[in-house]
Amino acid sequence: MPDTAGLAVRTLTPDAPAEAPPVLLVHGFGSDGAGDWIDTGVAAALTAAGRTVIIPDLRGHGASPAPESAAEATAPALAADLLAAADAAGAATFDIAGYSLGARVAWAVAAAAPDRVERSVLGGLSPVEPFTAVDIEALHRAVREGAQCPDPFTAAIAGMVSAHGDRAPGLALCVEGLRDTPFAGGAWDAKVLPVFVVGENDELTRGIDGLAGSLGARLVTVPGAHHEVLGGPHFRDTVLDVLAR
Known part of the structure; x- marks a missing residue:
């Protein structure tokens, strides 16, 4: 079996593959890959567009093992898990989309392996930890x-x-690990600037326009509160648009 750092990982392949890298989808806190990406139709829309989709459950979530300590649940440690999952799928480079905690961890993935990350969608990201x-x-x-x-x-x-x-x-333990490695924004090191997506009624993302502006990145506002955005068609359409080749 490939080494996926012990994570549960779903890999969905299209019937007619496009000439584009796989897409790594990263779910939010307390959720899992199926709930955030399969049940919402995002994964199906991507495979219909010819994309291979890699959907891990973060450590402590879904069918993946719990962390044994907070050190296994810091943002860099969770990012290392995702890179191992990408390695196991044979994805030398990839696009990435994350929601809420998934966007936070996607940021850490780009910091750890900037040459591997191509296009990015960061949904529901809080500008503070x-x-x-x-x-x-x-x-x-x-x-x-x-x-x-x-x-x-x-x-x-x-x-x-x-x-x-x-x-x-x-x-x-995930809360403790993330608390120990708080999100602080800063530079985006990957090849292409991310696109931020926020709900118009999402209080958790207030102030993200400042981060997007400091990077010169695009900010897309869609209908809904934090828990509503991910399942809505506007978010799904934005992911497809940003990651299209």
């Missing part, structure tokens, strides 16, 4: 013991994480 506000010890106690979190934001994250049952401890 939301997990820096989490009381990580309180989060782990809440997941482990059901303890109450005095901080409302940490309590909200704990509730979201705990809803995943047996997967909750691994997701809490």
